[in-house]
Amino acid sequence: MTRAFLALILSIVATPAFAHDIASAGGFLAGLAHPVFGLDHVIAMVAVGMWGVFLRAPALWLLPIVFPLVMAFGGVLGIAGVPLPAVETGIAASAIVLGLMVALAARPPLWVAALLVGAFAIFHGYAHGKELADDANALAFSAGFVIATGALHLTGIAFGLLARWPAGRLAVRGAGGAIALLGLAYLSGLA
């Protein structure tokens, strides 16, 4: 039944292949690819997932539920053209902070983690919102974009689950450190 459910969801998010211009097939795939081609976004999203593993339940499953919603709020600010200062700095800072949290296996209170991740989600959403184009495929694009973001979180969670083993824990924390260094490179303009 779960397979049937997944198949149904995939069929829902897929853009129908009409022969004429009801909707072109490009929207969903373009949205899916959009967050994946920005390394600064990718590392932050993966770090959110990895940190979730260290934070454990309920943060582990709350983050993938809350993050897209807060990111959408940031996207609305970007679409509306509401000025938000230092967006790129905020995105680079998200990689540094989230990477450090993973590297240190930090376990702050849930509200602190939610506040941090939520604030960074606004920066990421804002940047993407400014780039969204209003056309016939806007919804398919948005769905692809949101699903890709969620998939990056799940990738981070899957990788973070390696932390159950001592060697895996070292690898995950090392990856967190690498993400923080990459964020630093973005912030300093080296990357």
Place this chain on the structure above:
Amino acid sequence: MTAVTDCAQILLPTNLLPLAALGLLAGQSADRAFSGTLLLFAAGLMVGAIAIAFAVRDPPASIALLALAAIAGLLVAVGRPPLPAIRLALAFGSGAALMLNVPPQAATISVAIAAQLGTGLAALAALGLVGLLTMDETRNWQRIAVRILGSWIAASAILTLALRLVR
């Protein structure tokens, strides 16, 4: 356009998103609430079809569908069944807006009625299927997955709604 191509409009993301969100919401609720949601959705479909027959032109149906998908998706993400009145209002509104968003393009009345009938049945079947599948997801991780889906639907709908309203 034939009745079949008219019905195929229901496969557009704008129409499928509220259906999926409402189905998830109905499936999260109890069995009895599920049948009530289906009934109100069917009533909404009929009201939408009647409005088209009375030549209601260019209603903001796609905007309404996105807003309804966003609300239903948010409620699914929250994970607690809303008040029955809210769920039933969402079902009725989604049905009416859905039908208004897919007006038949057929040249003859008989083909147009067939298209509306097909669209309504397809929408009901899709809603019922999503609801039944959701009710079947009883394990903890499956319930979380449903909530994540609701969050994704709401986020997609909110972004598109902002695009449509602002730009």
